[in-house]
Amino acid sequence: MLQTAFNGVVTGVIMALPALAVTLLFGVLKFPNFAVGAMMTVAAYLAFALNAQLGWPLAAATVAAALAMGALCIGIDQLTFKPLRERGAITLMVASLGLGFILENVARFAYGNTARSFAIELARPFRVADVRMNHEQMITIVVSSAAMIAMWVLLTRLPIGRAMRAVADNPSLALVRGIESPRVIRWTWFLAGVLLALGGVLIGMDRALEPPMGSNYLISVFAAAILGGLGSPLGAFVGALVIGVVSELSTLVVAPNYRIGVPLLALAVILVFRPQGLFGQPYIRK
Amino acid sequence: MTSILKVSSLHAGYGAGDILKGIDVELPAGSILTIIGPNGSGKSTLAKTLAGLLRARQGSIELEGEPLNELSAPKRVLAGISYVPQEYNVFRNLTVLENLKIAREFMGANGHGGSALDGRLEELFPELPKHYRIAAGNLSGGQRQMLAFACALAVRPKLLILDEPSAGLSPILTREVFERVERVNRTGVSILMIEQNAIEALRISHSCVVLSGGRVRACASAKDVLGMKDLNSFYLGDASNCI
Numbered sequence: 001m002l003q004t005a006f007n008g009v010v011t012g013v014i015m016a017l018p019a020l021a022v023t024l025l026f027g028v029l030k031f032p033n034f035a036v037g038a039m040m041t042v043a044a045y046l047a048f049a050l051n052a053q054l055g056w057p058l059a060a061a062t063v064a065a066a067l068a069m070g071a072l073c074i075g076i077d078q079l080t081f082k083p084l085r086e087r088g089a090i091t092l093m094v095a096s097l098g099l100g101f102i103l104e105n106v107a108r109f110a111y112g113n114t115a116r117s118f119a120i121e122l123a124r125p126f127r128v129a130d131v132r133m134n135h136e137q138m139i140t141i142v143v144s145s146a147a148m149i150a151m152w153v154l155l156t157r158l159p160i161g162r163a164m165r166a167v168a169d170n171p172s173l174a175l176v177r178g179i180e181s182p183r184v185i186r187w188t189w190f191l192a193g194v195l196l197a198l199g200g201v202l203i204g205m206d207r208a209l210e211p212p213m214g215s216n217y218l219i220s221v222f223a224a225a226i227l228g229g230l231g232s233p234l235g236a237f238v239g240a241l242v243i244g245v246v247s248e249l250s251t252l253v254v255a256p257n258y259r260i261g262v263p264l265l266a267l268a269v270i271l272v273f274r275p276q277g278l279f280g281q282p283y284i285r286k
Numbered sequence: 287m288t289s290i291l292k293v294s295s296l297h298a299g300y301g302a303g304d305i306l307k308g309i310d311v312e313l314p315a316g317s318i319l320t321i322i323g324p325n326g327s328g329k330s331t332l333a334k335t336l337a338g339l340l341r342a343r344q345g346s347i348e349l350e351g352e353p354l355n356e357l358s359a360p361k362r363v364l365a366g367i368s369y370v371p372q373e374y375n376v377f378r379n380l381t382v383l384e385n386l387k388i389a390r391e392f393m394g395a396n397g398h399g400g401s402a403l404d405g406r407l408e409e410l411f412p413e414l415p416k417h418y419r420i421a422a423g424n425l426s427g428g429q430r431q432m433l434a435f436a437c438a439l440a441v442r443p444k445l446l447i448l449d450e451p452s453a454g455l456s457p458i459l460t461r462e463v464f465e466r467v468e469r470v471n472r473t474g475v476s477i478l479m480i481e482q483n484a485i486e487a488l489r490i491s492h493s494c495v496v497l498s499g500g501r502v503r504a505c506a507s508a509k510d511v512l513g514m515k516d517l518n519s520f521y522l523g524d525a526s527n528c529i
Contacts, residue, residue, distance in 0.1 A: 156384075159387075159388075159391040159392070162380065162384055162387060162388050162391070163388065163391075163392065165377070165379065165380060165384075166377045166380060166388050168379075169377040169378060169379045169380060170374055170377055170378070172339055172371075173371065173374060173375065173376075173377065174377075175338070175339060175358070175359035175360055176337050176338070176339065176359050176360075176363060176368075176369045176371070177363070177388055177389060177392055177393060177437065178360045178363040178364065178389075178392035178393040178394060178441075179360060179388070179392050180358075180360050
């Protein structure tokens with residue numbers, strides 16, 4: 001059971017990164033971006049190209065892929081979402097579904113359906129209190145935790161982070177407080193791209209690289225973001241941990257094939273009993 | 287006295303129709319102008335248009351002779367306009383300190399350094415530092431209004447636009463709000479105030495404009511309006527010309 005819970009924590013910290021990206025994008029742009037899964041896939045393949053094909057160390061390949069994905073997300077926004085911004089959340093959500101489909105198939109076109117893996121040395125797992133841990137899992141926990149702390153510092157201590165939270169809180173007040181929303185939107189996309197790239201690489205390390213690798217996590221990622229409270233960065237982290245651990249623990253009582261049902265069940269329960277999530281604010285119609 | 291704000295033949299609105307149908311308003315520098323009028327007369331629409339949240343369809347807005355029409359809301363802040371909306375006028379999920387920091391960082395105050403409140407604001411809003419760590423959404427209505435004022439004044443604006451600053455406040459708090467407005471004006475800030483609470487607002491104002499049906503129905507000195515026997519007919523825009 002301890003081993004299953006530990007595996008759940010690892011799954012949770014991986015999901016925390018895309019869940020935070022979802023919550024940041026939703027907070028500032030007010031639409032659920034269903035392309036996050038495919039964005040993770042594309043970023044993971046970018047890192048794969050640099051690491052396995054060009055021979056870069058995985059750490060350097062990940063940093064380069066994260067920066068590239070950040071820039072790519074800004075470009076995607078300018079081309080895809082910006083022209084639709086005035087048309088409402090439903091239009092943007094549908095556009096994100098189409099975008100996700102395109103991005104995933106670009107990855108499929110480039111690398112096929114064969115599962116691939118990063119060029120990293122295998123190391124012998126070690127045991128702590130009967131829990132088997134491998135190096136990739138430890139790297140995952142460290143990288144994800146460091147990224148979450150960095151995001152917390154950025155959102156609470158830096159002017160651009162405060163501006164992002166201000167735009168998420170009240171966009172029209174932000175305008176009359178001198179905050180230029182286009183600049184905030186560009187930063188939000190860049191940070192979301194970086195988080196999604198890190199998430200994509202960590203999924204690739206934990207499992208394998210294949211075109212649906214990101215979209216396989218989509219329901220769990222949204223369940224985590226909604227459980228935590230859409231728009232709440234802390235909520236995204238806590239929600240991801242809860243969904244990760246509960247999903248893994250559920251395999252002790254139900255067949256692993258039904259594990260995907262756990263986040264769906266969690267979503268239904270959350271939406272019935274606490275629609276604003278654990279850390280979210282109740283919706284107020286303005 | 288020179289005008290700080292000059293609005294000429296202003297048209298603005300939502301959707302297909304105009305709410306403002308050719309507004310002319312002039313605000314002498316250093317004074318308080320109160321805009322009154324029945325519900326739906328276009329008072330808040332005027333405030334939003336001046337702040338840049340709503341686009342002027344026709345007419346011109348000038349601040350110290352400089353045209354504002356083409357400036358976005360954030361650019362108007364840098365030009366010297368501070369606007370306090372009627373409601374949702376603080377970032378509810380951010381702390382009091384974060385609200386003040388944002389005002390200093392983005393409204394053209396002295397950048398990132400210094401304390402959240404300078405000496406001038408500390409004197410005007412001595413109660414705020416006690417609440418620095420509290421989320422602004424947890425403040426009382428009066429405290430939120432004071433925080434909104436403090437944020438709007440972080441930049442030493444040339445023109446402060448207040449949209450119903452006493453809305454939803456008790457009579458005691460309303461008096462306190464107007465007292466602060468008067469003190470802010472004494473520091474040299476010109477104020478355009480929209481108010482339903484006409485008598486209290488006119489007591490601290492220099493001039494008054496009545497809006498009705500999106501048009502200016504009357505304008506007069508606040509003193510003259512307060513002295514009127516039939517204030518209601520003036521409030522409803524029965525007077526045909528400026529006094």
